[in-house]
Amino acid sequence: MARQKKTIITCAVTGAIHTPTMSDALPYTYDDIAQQAVEAAEAGASILHLHARNPENGSPSVDPNDFAPFLPRIKQATGAVVNLSTGGSLTLSIQDRINPAKTFSPEMCSMNMGSMNFSFHPLANRYGDDDWKFDWEKDYVANSDQNIFRNTFRDIREAAKTLAPHDIKFEHECYDVGHLYNLKFCMDIGLFKAPIFIQFIFGILGGIGPEADNLIFMKRTADRLFGDDYRWSVLGAGGAQMSLATTASQMGGNIRVGLEDSLFISRGKLAESNAQQVAKIRRIVEDLGSQVATPGEAREILDLKGGDRVAF
Amino acid sequence: MARQKKTIITCAVTGAIHTPTMSDALPYTYDDIAQQAVEAAEAGASILHLHARNPENGSPSVDPNDFAPFLPRIKQATGAVVNLSTGGSLTLSIQDRINPAKTFSPEMCSMNMGSMNFSFHPLANRYGDDDWKFDWEKDYVANSDQNIFRNTFRDIREAAKTLAPHDIKFEHECYDVGHLYNLKFCMDIGLFKAPIFIQFIFGILGGIGPEADNLIFMKRTADRLFGDDYRWSVLGAGGAQMSLATTASQMGGNIRVGLEDSLFISRGKLAESNAQQVAKIRRIVEDLGSQVATPGEAREILDLKGGDRVAF
Amino acid sequence: MARQKKTIITCAVTGAIHTPTMSDALPYTYDDIAQQAVEAAEAGASILHLHARNPENGSPSVDPNDFAPFLPRIKQATGAVVNLSTGGSLTLSIQDRINPAKTFSPEMCSMNMGSMNFSFHPLANRYGDDDWKFDWEKDYVANSDQNIFRNTFRDIREAAKTLAPHDIKFEHECYDVGHLYNLKFCMDIGLFKAPIFIQFIFGILGGIGPEADNLIFMKRTADRLFGDDYRWSVLGAGGAQMSLATTASQMGGNIRVGLEDSLFISRGKLAESNAQQVAKIRRIVEDLGSQVATPGEAREILDLKGGDRVAF
Amino acid sequence: MARQKKTIITCAVTGAIHTPTMSDALPYTYDDIAQQAVEAAEAGASILHLHARNPENGSPSVDPNDFAPFLPRIKQATGAVVNLSTGGSLTLSIQDRINPAKTFSPEMCSMNMGSMNFSFHPLANRYGDDDWKFDWEKDYVANSDQNIFRNTFRDIREAAKTLAPHDIKFEHECYDVGHLYNLKFCMDIGLFKAPIFIQFIFGILGGIGPEADNLIFMKRTADRLFGDDYRWSVLGAGGAQMSLATTASQMGGNIRVGLEDSLFISRGKLAESNAQQVAKIRRIVEDLGSQVATPGEAREILDLKGGDRVAF
């Protein structure tokens, strides 16, 4: 891996795992998503990883109409890179899932590198039947023990081919060691071009766990498979968020925080906003001697097409 | 991991990946499966991991009627432990897949610890359209880029609960690091009891790769998660078979070979039989100072219920 | 390794590597050592790792007369655990080196677990001939390419036997993987009793380097060799100090900072005092959710004899 | 590390650790050393790592007069590469130790990359006072708990500079992770040129232990530090000899066997000769699909000056 000087902070603003009941801070209206995204950028995030939600009840949405209201506002208010999720549904087809990216042609979008169990059903036990704010939430969480996050080799190829004309840089989300091998396979058949950007993800039930040992192992496997052809970032889910981000930054990596990945600011204490998490990790990282990348620096490090070439 | 003295050789006789076109040695008739299994046991395998196939065309089968013809013959001719696959179909439900285990109540059956891509479509390129012996083969192989090997948390729980009365020891097939975490989660909620038996699997497209580094990492992750509560074995797919088995045996682990996992006896040379692979790895392992476990010793190491308590 | 709740900060106040020329903050008079030690304790260090120096010119000393002036003052002003070095000379015999520990019977003393090159001669290039404050410094630094830090198995046994009646807990300084094996050998022949306390040291020229990968590897080797019988801490020399300490704390380990190990507070900026380093790492560690151990908690975690049973 | 096709077997014929009492097969007369070296080459060793001994009593010798009688005979009878030890004494100076290499200008000589404890005193307990064949043996073994194998940075530089005109390729013996960092330091200041040849050594008391995990870690550290600039081999001391050699060969590395490193051919059974060990590891390695390098291939892989440019 080529050494880089600055640390890119990505903020994943709302995601599709957590539900409104779990935290009042979780944004799901167009306004809230826009505002929290902008504030996260102001706090130091140079990439905004975005999902949409149904503004009425907060349920995950991959409908471009649910992205349209906030994308231009974010673009206007900040120079941060917009990164759209293509993993926002566990039931819809890959074509539905990449529809927002196809529609808005962002600088970046996520690309999940394998199929896996993706479960958060133990969270359901924390809430009584009357605690849920919206109808859909309980089943959504409790039944996630049936989830398969579907990303077959054919799905990946289809997504890559469809999006190729858009010159989008992918955030290759890798939840386990095998996903790195999958990514290598896809590079070898020409689906992606260097430098690729890998998001190592730790602590999802179904993927690799949140120990620092795993981070080191994922990184050195990537070193072996990709040499200088990759850039990397780390996402620790839940309680591992700040800790793994800190370790990653000290290893020369980039980091991702945000309410998609953890609702907390410290043990047992809910974060008030995405910006609060960004500000915290920025403070720690700077205290340890790293510098945070501006959006422009992030664009250079990741070789992005530029904020003027998006379709929103 | 508690140290053990003897090395258990499992032979996986036919599996569900390879097709008759790929090797004449691959058994799929009742007779061939029975004979190769018995010979593998005679060569030193103390566990026989068995799938069934349609005897007409060699396609994978989970129909108990396709197991019935060979199970009693194997039992009569050898004292080896019979281990039935529960992963023999990528399309059928978990209930269908565990049907053979439910029907025959073997001492052991496989239990796959997570969902994943499971692909071998690159193999299709090795054969011309006229090379295929049977109609089903080409599509089966070429379309495996769409495969998801489905093993959700709910599937695993259902299989474990259904089979619990049978006192079957599971061969927990783990294709990636996350599968170890899945297994830990399942143990914590009481689905499996120590000592568990883990089959580390390397080299399947969709799972972790076949490097020795990965073997070491899987084992030490298991050490951390399971302490003395597990026994382990290694399966290297394809060209990594003999090499990883050798390394595993030198680390105190058990090993799995067989035509399910590799069709070769050495680089570029097809194996003539399962027994030939067993004999080869036995020779190497003994040359390096290990001793091969008898079926009785395997039963003791894995704490099995005994060959007299099966339903065939 | 048994999990612990609190993070013990050790401060190594002056050591024997750095010389007065390198930083005005490096204490070497009795007063300075006492004052900086006390302030480090006030800032959050619960263990003070102490060397003596010649108060006239700052050269390293293992003479008990150079410890006597500051030990009682430190004891009076703080409840922190006093830990005396036994490694303070690269030329004197082990009997001379353990003399301070024998004389003052502290709660802890260091114990180096192997012989090694121990060099810092590249530092000499940073200074011109006229830069050195004292005569001894230049040769001391420039000739360290000849250094062997001598700790033979016989030396270790002799030190352990001599100090046994004092009920001192050792800080087992391990600069490389082999030192852990040496320590295991010594435990197996009865020299040390559990729980032992291991200081993993990274970044000394002659020992293992300062990468996070090495920290993980040292820890897991210790896990394998010592199971629950050890407690651990991390010391990163030079620029790796804060980074490795942070990572260690996130892995559940304890940490050591101080001017013995690094003269800097951030890249290119000299620390003003030991206390400044303690305060900084404390701030980071607390920000990441850990709590700093009091001296009383440190005594309990490490099973120390108590501050009332020392001979000063 | 660049991939190579063939496996180089080095045979270390007699060394300086074992004593005549320990095995009748250990050669120490000129004739025995010559004959066993030649037979080892015939069995498949393409490099012969040689020490001399006093032909009267088998004690280690670095006197060129004790090399002179066998070097020409070995050269005449075999095309194998001659590699002379520079580590054959724990008491003499580096200049004495490199004297044989300076005198005979071989194609290769060993170069130890750090100071360390180097002990085998536990072996003394296996023999009664009357068991020793020669006077010197008992003290030599029993007092090795005082040993420091001395290789300071200045020693290494001196040896490198003195031998530079001879165009000798070094076998960089690395007994621990820190030795790799030492080697990197030496390369950075220009002492050695690529491709360097590293001998990873496992299982000496004082160095890193003989677990496969350690082999993987040493190799990946070397990958990180040296990239494509190194070739490597593995030496497992004592009982780990065959096992680690096998694992190394499967990872693409070269291997070293011989009575210097282990006196045994299998558990509890003394080897009859060096050639017997070479033949055994060759059989295993070939069984696993590797091919053994000829002396010519070894010369090419390691970029040696050629057997015609030596001074014997």
Ligand SMILES: [Zn+2]
């Ligand atoms: Zn997302």
Ligand SMILES: [Zn+2]
């Ligand atoms: Zn199977």
Ligand SMILES: [Zn+2]
């Ligand atoms: Zn010290």
Ligand SMILES: [Zn+2]
């Ligand atoms: Zn030697």
